[in-house]
Amino acid sequence: MTSMQLNRKLLNRSGFYKGFLILVIFILLIVVSCTSSENRDDESPVYKDKNAPIESRVRDLIGRMTIEEKIYQLTQVAFGKNMNINNIGGEMDKIPPEMGSIIYVNQDPAVRNALQKKAIEDSRLGIPILFANDIIHGFKTIYPISLGQACSWNPEIVKQACAVAAKESRSSGIDWTFSPMVDVARDPRWGRVAEGYGEDPYANAVFSIASVQGYQGDDLGDENTIAACLKHYVGYGASEGGRDYVYTEISKQTLWDTYLPPFEAGVNAGAATIMSGFHDISGVPASANYYTLTEVLKEKWGFNGFVVSDWNSVKQLRSQGVAGSDREATLKAITAGVDMDMADGLYLENVAELIKDGSLPVARLDDAVSRVLRLKFQLALFDRPYVLEVPEEERYLLPEYLLVAEKLAEESTVLLKNEHKTLPISKKASLAIIGPMAKEQENLLGSWSAHGEAKDVISIYEAMQQEFPDSKIIYAKGCDFEGIDKTGFSEALNVARKAEIVVLCLGEKNSWSGENASRSTISLPEIQEDLLTELSRLNKPIVLLLTNGRPLELGRIEPHCQSIVEMWQPGVVGGNPVAGIISGRINPSGKLAMTFPFATGQIPIYYNMRQQGRPRSGKYQDITTEPLFEFTHGLSYTSFKYGELKADKDTITKTEKLVIDISVSNIGDRDGAEVVHWFVTDPVSTVSRPVKELRYFEKQMIRAGQANVFRFEIDPMRDLSYVDELGNRMLESGEYYISVNNKKVKISLID
Numbered sequence: 001m002t003s004m005q006l007n008r009k010l011l012n013r014s015g016f017y018k019g020f021l022i023l024v025i026f027i028l029l030i031v032v033s034c035t036s037s038e039n040r041d042d043e044s045p046v047y048k049d050k051n052a053p054i055e056s057r058v059r060d061l062i063g064r065m066t067i068e069e070k071i072y073q074l075t076q077v078a079f080g081k082n083m084n085i086n087n088i089g090g091e092m093d094k095i096p097p098e099m100g101s102i103i104y105v106n107q108d109p110a111v112r113n114a115l116q117k118k119a120i121e122d123s124r125l126g127i128p129i130l131f132a133n134d135i136i137h138g139f140k141t142i143y144p145i146s147l148g149q150a151c152s153w154n155p156e157i158v159k160q161a162c163a164v165a166a167k168e169s170r171s172s173g174i175d176w177t178f179s180p181m182v183d184v185a186r187d188p189r190w191g192r193v194a195e196g197y198g199e200d201p202y203a204n205a206v207f208s209i210a211s212v213q214g215y216q217g218d219d220l221g222d223e224n225t226i227a228a229c230l231k232h233y234v235g236y237g238a239s240e241g242g243r244d245y246v247y248t249e250i251s252k253q254t255l256w257d258t259y260l261p262p263f264e265a266g267v268n269a270g271a272a273t274i275m276s277g278f279h280d281i282s283g284v285p286a287s288a289n290y291y292t293l294t295e296v297l298k299e300k301w302g303f304n305g306f307v308v309s310d311w312n313s314v315k316q317l318r319s320q321g322v323a324g325s326d327r328e329a330t331l332k333a334i335t336a337g338v339d340m341d342m343a344d345g346l347y348l349e350n351v352a353e354l355i356k357d358g359s360l361p362v363a364r365l366d367d368a369v370s371r372v373l374r375l376k377f378q379l380a381l382f383d384r385p386y387v388l389e390v391p392e393e394e395r396y397l398l399p400e401y402l403l404v405a406e407k408l409a410e411e412s413t414v415l416l417k418n419e420h421k422t423l424p425i426s427k428k429a430s431l432a433i434i435g436p437m438a439k440e441q442e443n444l445l446g447s448w449s450a451h452g453e454a455k456d457v458i459s460i461y462e463a464m465q466q467e468f469p470d471s472k473i474i475y476a477k478g479c480d481f482e483g484i485d486k487t488g489f490s491e492a493l494n495v496a497r498k499a500e501i502v503v504l505c506l507g508e509k510n511s512w513s514g515e516n517a518s519r520s521t522i523s524l525p526e527i528q529e530d531l532l533t534e535l536s537r538l539n540k541p542i543v544l545l546l547t548n549g550r551p552l553e554l555g556r557i558e559p560h561c562q563s564i565v566e567m568w569q570p571g572v573v574g575g576n577p578v579a580g581i582i583s584g585r586i587n588p589s590g591k592l593a594m595t596f597p598f599a600t601g602q603i604p605i606y607y608n609m610r611q612q613g614r615p616r617s618g619k620y621q622d623i624t625t626e627p628l629f630e631f632t633h634g635l636s637y638t639s640f641k642y643g644e645l646k647a648d649k650d651t652i653t654k655t656e657k658l659v660i661d662i663s664v665s666n667i668g669d670r671d672g673a674e675v676v677h678w679f680v681t682d683p684v685s686t687v688s689r690p691v692k693e694l695r696y697f698e699k700q701m702i703r704a705g706q707a708n709v710f711r712f713e714i715d716p717m718r719d720l721s722y723v724d725e726l727g728n729r730m731l732e733s734g735e736y737y738i739s740v741n742n743k744k745v746k747i748s749l750i751d
């Protein structure tokens with residue numbers, strides 16, 4: 001009898017309500033019998049049924065697992081270096097088929113498939129391995145470092161670049177990237193500023209969403225998407241003195257104001273995982289922090305993905321002074337909310353014992369395992385455990401991938417200075433290209449460049465030759481990146497004498513930024529500054545091209561340059577975008593996402609400091625208190641004129657919306673893109689707010705001679721509120737100022 005027939009019969013015999021009740025019970029019985037592992041034979045378990053709901057598959061699988069199998073799911077080990085499938089036996093044999101996750105630094109899908117086959121075929125339950133790696137700004141098609149990306153103020157192109165990285169990664173066997181890093185960072189001595197989106201919480205939040213969407217797409221089960229990981233939860237960017245791995249002092253208020261927002265935005269965008277940091281947050285290490293990991297992330301925000309520790313950060317709870325043994329470190333981390341243990345193997349060693357003696361409830365173990373399994377199901381790893389083994393030339397560096405990388409690098413480049421319109425340069429000018437960065441390829445990739453290769457990078461020199469086919473271009477290295485050898489100076493001076501314009505290529509090597517790459521000063525090494533000073537004595541125009549992974553101290557050298565272009569570490573397209581900017585083929589549109597101090601001694605210096613008691617005092621006596629190039633600074637070859645801010649109302653209630661417009665005219669003679677940044681100032685509130693806070697930005701192309709309208713629709717709860725130290729969102733009535741450039745308008749919020 002079909003359920004329809006039964007339904008009809010029941011209705012006829014006992015009336016509608018009775019029939020309805022029985023029908024509900026009947027359906028429930030069917031659902032229960034479908035989802036209960038006891039009622040399915042081992043030949044076709046629910047967890048292997050791709051049509052069953054993910055939560056049923058997770059529950060079914062958990063019900064079949066031993067404690068040991070569960071603990072393996074919470075363990076991640078590294079595998080790699082050996083690129084040859086024929087020689088991997090030894091290493092592969094060391095990895096048990098039950099392993100939960102592998103950091104896979106290889107790029108061969110065949111090796112990955114071989115590891116996966118072992119898991120599927122040799123483990124009792126055939127649970128697939130989750131393969132991860134640090135795909136930070138590209139897999140093979142390396143695009144600009146994140147700090148550069150943020151200067152594009154174009155989340156859409158960042159999303160596209162992440163989607164390219166996802167395709168290259170998944171087709172090479174990577175299911176999960178440890179990216180994006182959304183640590184707000186305000187100390188450029190910290191090498192990891194290169195990996196984040198600058199000093200502002202809102203900007204980090206916007207790029208957090210863009211990269212999560214780019215990596216994950218609409219469906220993690222798609223073969224072109226990978227899982228994202230927001231890191232390093234939370235406050236790692238506050239490392240004292242810019243030194244890596246050290247203590248951070250963060251009040252709860254600052255945690256909510258500055259460090260949590262990009263993570264919350266990424267979680268709301270559906271980020272699959274989160275990495276807990278190495279650092280200590282005011283006495284409680286990030287990887288043992290119940291408040292941030294469980295109370296905020298899992299309970300308040302309802303995050304149902306999983307938390308992976310950073311490399312050895314569970315074991316490091318011992319050196320951080322909160323655990324006296326590996327066992328205690330394990331208990332603290334897993335109890336606080338760390339689900340997967342990266343690299344140190346402590347969960348594997350200790351969790352079974354902790355369960356046995358009752359220190360760790362099985363429920364917490366099951367919760368952690370469910371989170372990991374959920375992602376494996378979402379990624380369709382159970383249903384499609386292997387990746388197609390297509391040739392490299394079909395996987396990497398495809399023309400459409402390179403186009404995205406090039407566009408992003410163009411938009412990331414910031415024209416910091418352009419005195420007397422030195423740039424763009426006429427296509428016929430004779431040029432001296434000088435400096436240690438001029439012929440570099442490797443050092444244009446930046447830190448964490450995954451499988452990017454120097455041979456694929458176009459050097460500045462090569463790009464300039466292509467861009468200026470009719471110019472006489474001469475080259476001299478001048479000096480090395482550091483050291484005291486000035487013997488190359490005379491050649492550099494001779495070369496410069498013969499040219500009309502000096503294009504000087506200075507900067508930082510890849511290894512000077514990124515993890516564990518702190519510097520006590522952010523100025524360039526003396527030898528590079530000296531080269532510039534010597535060249536400036538020739539009185540030729542100097543165009544300084546900078547390639548670096550952090551804001552630099554340029555106070556001493558800026559006056560000697562007519563133009564300065566910040567190209568960051570642009571990735572594989574290398575010198576192309578900057579050459580296009582120098583020739584005028586590209587009109588620069590990048591703006592700084594992080595302040596350039598005048599001197600290292602000003603650090604910390606960022607635009608959104610809290611208000612102070614004596615705003616006109618407290619200045620440095622020896623140097624300026626102002627930065628050299630402020631947050632959002634960036635020039636164009638055209639000029640923009642801002643009209644007046646026009647609000648459609650001056651008073652609104654907390655549930656009303658208000659629209660503010662500003663017209664921006666392109667009064668120059670060429671088309672150009674302009675970014676409008678909208679700031680909010682809340683002069684009086686229960687908790688003192690920063691002098692101004694970025695709440696919205698938009699980039700638009702404006703044709704020469706035309707005017708575009710930029711619009712900010714204010715939703716009070718989203719744009720005027722803040723979160724107090726207990727995590728409560730506060731929206732207070734009173735006056736607010738909305739500002740753009742040097743224009744501002746006052747609005748009132750009433751109850």
Ligand code: NOJ
Pocket residue numbers: 134178231310311515
């Ligand atoms: C340590 C770094 O802090 C983290 O960013 C990275 O993802 C892991 N190592 C894995 O390589």
